[in-house]
Amino acid sequence: MSQVVHPPESSYNLLPREEFHAQKPPRYMSKHRPAVVLEQKSSKDAMRTMGPAKVEVPPPDEYLKKHSKEPKLPEKTQDSKEARKACTVRKPAVPARTDIPIMGLRSNRDFIKTAIAVSMKPKPTCVDSRKGHKQLLENSGLVPKYIKKRDYGEVPEYLQQRNEEEQRAQEAYVNSVKEQREQGAMKHxxxxxxxxxxxxxxxxxxxxxxxxxxxxxxxxxxxxxxxxxxxxxxxxxxxxxxxxxxxxxxxxxxxxxxx
Incomplete structure (x- = not known):
């Protein structure tokens, strides 16, 4: 069993005490609270529905027909036909083959630049890596453009000149040795x-x-x-x-x- 503990006896406990209740300050309420609550409630309740949204259902005889949403041209009226017939401005006729062209006409348009700009084509390139690195096909060494030169397969001029100089030097050396042997200046x-x-x-x-x-x-x-x-x-x-x-x-x- 639990033991009941009594407060110790004291003379101060003989006098009755007055209970003191601390009063809290009134809670702060904004003066705009009613307007905010009303606005929030109206914005939330606007999209709140039970079941499918209430929209106007078209009547059965106005069902969606084929090509009904495509733009339509205005209907031809009698006024539009008369206005078309009333147009008197016509383009000049196509000149015949026997007509002589008009001379002396000048234009500020550069037809050469226009033709070049129109006829420009992308330069051929080659991709040589899996990351898409590309270079011009002409400079890649894959195009055999050197075989189309006039001097392809011929010995260059500087090599011909060097060979001729070596041949002359060899002939001069052989002649000098031959002369010295004939004169008895060298012994074998x-x-x-x-x-x-x-x-x-x-x-x-x-x-x-x-x-x-x-x-x-x-x-x-x-x-x-x-x-x-x-x-x-x-x-x-x-x-x-x-x-x-x-x-x-x-x-x-x-x-x-x-x-």
């Missing part, structure tokens, strides 16, 4: 002599290479640096001479020097 090396010279060049290259390998790794002085450069130049020259003797089988050497 035999295979034994060429082999002996080649072996001597390789031997010299081995000696210089052995000397080059014995150089110091640190080139801290000018003498070391100059000696290294001199050996490198001599080895490079020997390698060039060896390559020439191995590459060419026919070799001519000058027997005397012209001062």
């Amino acid at each position: 090396l035999s295979d034994e002599e060429r082999q002996a010279v080649l072996e001597g060049l390789k031997k010299n290259w081995d000696e210089l290479h052995r000397e080059y390998q014995g150089l110091s790794l640190v080139t801290d002085t000018l003498s070391k640096k100059s000696r290294k450069e001199r050996l490198e130049a001599a080895l490079k020259q020997l390698e060039t001479d060896i390559n020439r003797f191995e590459r060419f089988k026919t070799i001519y050497i000058p027997t005397k020097q012209n001062h």
